[in-house]
Every structure is written in structure tokens, then in C-alpha cells.
Amino acid sequence: MRVDRLDHLVLTVKNIDATVAFYTTVLGMRAVTFDGGGHSVTFGHSKINLHQAGREFELKAEHPTPGNGDLCFIVDQGIDEIIAELAAHDIAVEEGPVERAGATGTMTSVYLRDPDDNLIELSHYLRP
Numbered sequence: 306m307r308v309d310r311l312d313h314l315v316l317t318v319k320n321i322d323a324t325v326a327f328y329t330t331v332l333g334m335r336a337v338t339f340d341g342g343g344h345s346v347t348f349g350h351s352k353i354n355l356h357q358a359g360r361e362f363e364l365k366a367e368h369p370t371p372g373n374g375d376l377c378f379i380v381d382q383g384i385d386e387i388i389a390e391l392a393a394h395d396i397a398v399e400e401g402p403v404e405r406a407g408a409t410g411t412m413t414s415v416y417l418r419d420p421d422d423n424l425i426e427l428s429h430y431l432r433p
Contacts, residue, residue, distance in 0.1 A: 313345070313352045314376075316423065317369035321355050323420045328353070331394045332378065332425075348378070374423035377407075377414070384413045384429050391417060399424075404431075 318324040321344050328334045334346040334353075343362065344355045356362055358371050380387055384402045391398060401415030405428065412428040419425055 311351060313354055314374075315354045315356055315366070315369075316374050316421070317356045317358050317361060317366075317371050318421050319358055319371045320420065321357055324355055327420050331391070331396055332427075371421040372423055374419075374421075375426075376423060377426040377428055379407075379412070380427050380429050382429065384415055384427075387427050387429070388415060391415070 316324070325336045325344060325346060328346040329336050332348070334348045337345045337347055337352070339345065345352045346355070347353075354362075356365065356369065358369070361369050382390075388398060388402070396417055399416045399418060402413050403415075405412050405414045405426075407428060407430060410430055412430045414426050414428040417425050417427070
């Protein structure tokens, strides 16, 4: 077996509307409501499905809880521009900019929290 890429992941959240607002307004993702009333946010070729805490869809993680995610997103803009955009949305940078080892090379990252306190890393790959 050889895994090619991640299609989607699931976050259990306290408030779907607050989460959708954060991911669409701050991170520029697109909100999607699908059959059966499910919610997700999409970006590129991936999506994040959102489960309301206490009303998760089956099958689910054994112990789904809000705030247990640690996600890294690759951004096209430079980190200084990202920091300025976060400030414009009144979003605090928890750490960074810092250099990190990404899946395909060295990147510069900043860290912040979403409405459920999931750790969000926004990273820009360094190019020679």
C-alpha cells in the first residue's frame, strides 16, 4: 500500500457557525453544507468535515473532543503578510515566525488557535 495524499479530516467542534466563520473569514476557506446537513470547509483539493460535539456522525473517532487538533496549512503568501492579515482579524500569533521542517523542506511558520483552541500552524516553504 502507498498513501498518496490526505483527502479530508474531521474536527469535533463546540460551535459549527463559529468554526465556519473562523476558517472562511480568517483562513479564506470555503464553507460547504452537504447532504444530511453536514458541514465542512474546503481549500485546494482537501476539506475539513465539522462534527458538532455530542452530535458526531458515525463512524467517528473513539473519543472525539473539541480542541484536540494540531493542523499545519501551507500558505502562498510570505509570513509577514500572514501576520498582518491575522492582526487585521484580531487573531493573536501564539508563536513565530519560526523555522520548521516540513514534509518537503524547510518552512517558516506562525502558530495560532481556532475557536476550539486547536493549534493551527500557517507555514510558507522557503525557496532557494
